[in-house]
Amino acid sequence: MSRFSVFSTALLLASGLFVADAAMAQRVSPMTAGNFDRICTRPAGASVCDAYISGLADAGTLSKINDRNEGDPNAPAGFCIPATETSAAMRNNVITWLKAHKDVLQKPVGEGVFMALHDSYPCAASSKPAEQKK
Numbered sequence: 001m002s003r004f005s006v007f008s009t010a011l012l013l014a015s016g017l018f019v020a021d022a023a024m025a026q027r028v029s030p031m032t033a034g035n036f037d038r039i040c041t042r043p044a045g046a047s048v049c050d051a052y053i054s055g056l057a058d059a060g061t062l063s064k065i066n067d068r069n070e071g072d073p074n075a076p077a078g079f080c081i082p083a084t085e086t087s088a089a090m091r092n093n094v095i096t097w098l099k100a101h102k103d104v105l106q107k108p109v110g111e112g113v114f115m116a117l118h119d120s121y122p123c124a125a126s127s128k129p130a131e132q133k134k
Contacts, residue, residue: 028110028111029108029109029110030108031108031109032106032108032109032112033098033104033107033108033109033111033113035109036052036098036112036113037105040091040094040095041095046091049094050088050090050091052109052113053090053094053117054087054090056113056114056117057079057081057090060077060078060079060114061077061081063078064077077123078114078117079117079120079122079123080121080122080123081117081121082121085121090117093116093120093121094113094116094117097115097120098112101115101116
């Protein structure tokens, strides 16, 4: 084997190990759920709040679609938000949930919002959010 072949093979193996390590160490926003709550409760922060919640909701939905496409149709969905739900209603449910779960306010924003969506929009026979059920 030539030096170039050995070097190329070693480089490919090393890059494969790097990719595996990078996949295991995922980026998590440094913002806390408490800071996010403060932003969401200000009128000027509503659009930023809505965009973040919608992005996280989209990611959860796309993750479920990916699971199905990869051959795991029984993988659980994190939440089931009705297609007709408005951004304002989702924001209200997240804010309400965060205020009721103060223990989450120091955790990463994604964790808190995911938990809020999970509890507010369970995947059950009814499509109404948990916060609205009585």
